[in-house]
Amino acid sequence: MSVGAAEREPRDLVEADSTADAPPAPESSRRILVVEDNEDTRQSFQQLLELSLGIDVDIARDGTQALTMLAERPYSVMITDLRMPKLDGMKLIEEIQARRLPVTTIVTTGHGSIDEAVQAMRMGAYDFLTKPPDPQHLCVLVERALRERTLQDELAALRAQIGDRHAFWNVLSKCPRMFEIFELIGHIAETTTTVLIEGETGTGKEQVARAIHQASSQHRRGPFVAVHCAALPETLMESELFGHEKGSFTGAAAQRKGRFELANNGTLFLDECGDIPMSMQVKLLRVLQERRFERVGGNQAIEIDVRVIAATNRNLEVMVKEGKFREDLYYRLNVVKIDLPPLRLRPEDIPLLATYFIQKYARSGNNPPHLSQEAMERLLSFAWPGNIRQLENAMERACVTARNGIIRPENLPPDLQPKAGPGKASLRADLTRPLAEQLAEITTAFEKRYLRKALRKARGHVGRCAKISGLSRRSVSAKIAQYKIDTAAYKPK
Structure with a gap:
């Protein structure tokens, strides 16, 4: 599994940013709930946190009231005493875990019972404080919990998106370059066009090939058959691809269908096609041209209707220039080319x-x-x-x-x-690709990361970002537009 096989197969997509680039949690959910049976402590916690953090703080007098409030609206952080009437802090944490309520819990205890606080953390509490807490320590702890909660809320939103807006058949992505690939797949779905996929190891070439096959499933009912060319010895490759007749060679005890025949009316995926020996490239070219072949040891022509998708982590164009790959086969495979971007x-x-x-x-x-x-x-x-x-x-x-x-x-x-x-x-030097191309990729990736980091520090203010970077405001604005960075995602809520 490489690009991320989704359990379901929705097909719409959107685009977003990276380093903490999922949108921040909605402002309405950035609230704190203080659960405390002592009215003076409740009020002091509420006033301290509202004045210090500038965030809304609600209060509850016991665990029962807190559960009701948690069910009515989302809270980012809950600060609860452990010992309260009706429903105590331990039972409250149990209920929160049982109901899977998305709130980060900090417990307080005025009884010096560290054991209880540790037990609460084992049950899922984020941290604990002994009463009376140091105001500065309380605010620092709550700020840290809010940052963690925001990230968890963003990840929860991503989980929903996985089964919703960011999956194309079996491929997950929010990247604009991948959207272009998805659109291309949609265009070729109803055809039998041969496709060449180039990309580094681990970028998900087979998953994209399967996406093409699945997108074509309404028009082509045959199976998806994969051949890993690098794993096949030259002596067996012809038999694997075209099959053989009984007695055609030592050990051929029965007739055997090859991968082309098995993939009829479907898709044949030739993985690592750059490793196909030159002797086999000639025969493969003939099949792609004529759409017919004979089994090894046979003389009966077998016609096929197969879409061929070839994939490689090598640059076939360079291999052609070096005489390691047939030029005519390269152009036969390279009808529609898909360049998969690396994860970086x-x-x-x-x-x-x-x-x-x-x-x-x-x-x-x-x-x-x-x-x-x-x-x-x-x-x-x-x-x-x-x-x-x-x-x-x-x-x-x-x-x-x-x-x-x-x-x-x-x-x-x-x-x-x-x-x-x-x-x-x-800085991985790939000698199969031009230096200028790799330098451009590295520069682009670094500029994006730098601007995002600067925007986080400037809290989304383009002018301050320009001052940090030493560029003009106009240059920074142009780069933000070029890289489709959403400055609103970095502004405080």
Whole structure:
């Protein structure tokens, strides 16, 4: 699985930004609920938080009233005493977990019972405070909890989008370049046009090929048959592709249909077609031209109606110039070409795909763990040389090692941890591609990341962003428009 196989097959898409680029949680949900049986403490908490954080704070006198209020409207953070009449803090946390209410809980206790507070954290509380809390510490803790809650709300929205607006057949993306590919797939769905997919290892070439097949399923009822050309020895490739007659060679005890024949009225996917030997390229070219072949050892022509999709992580045009790939076969395959962008050029897809993989690999019977803000930033800053396949493996490991329902940076694989020499991870020299093209990609990716970071620091103010970057306001505005960065996403709510 590479580009992210969705369980369902919706087909609409939209576009968004990357580093914390999902839209912030709606302002209405950025509220705090204080649950406390002591009226003076309730009022002091409410006044302190409203004045210090500038956020709406509601109050409840016990757990029963709090549950009613939580059901009526969303809250980002709840601060609750542990010992209260009617429904105490422990029972309140149990009910919140049972009802899966999306609120971050901070517990307070005035009885010096650290054991109770620790037990509450094991049940799902975010942190605890002893009463009376230090006002500054309380505000810092609540601010941190609000940031974590915002990220979790964004990820919850992404989970909804996975089954809704950002899936095209079996491919997940929010990237404009991928939208162009999806549109192209829609255009060729009703045809038998041969397609060539080029992209780095792990970018999801087979998933895109399957998307083409599925988009064509109303017109072409045959199966999707995949052949991994690099895994087949030259001596077996002809038999695998075209089949053989009984007795045609030693060990041919019975007639066998080849992959072309099995894919009739469907799709034949030739993965890593750049590894097809020159001797086989001639025979493959003839089949693509004539749409007929004979089995090995046979003389009866078999006609086929097959769409061929070829994929490679190598530059076939360069291979043609080097004499390693037939020019006529290249042009026969390259009727419609799809260039899959690597994950480092699709940063807006990282949160979407990470969320999907977390859902996929969550422990059976448990809610999917949440990505902490620090872990998400680590994912967004990594270059992903192994692309989506590497991201999937990272999320599987994180789900296995996560504790208390939160994925932290230490749960990510060691190769995602920071290394000395910043920037080296993103500078992979690919000698199969022109230097100017790679420099342009690196510059674009760095400019996007720089502008987003500057906008976060400037809280969405373009003028302050220009001052930080040392560019004119006009230049910054032009780059923001070029990269389709939504400045509103960085403005305080």
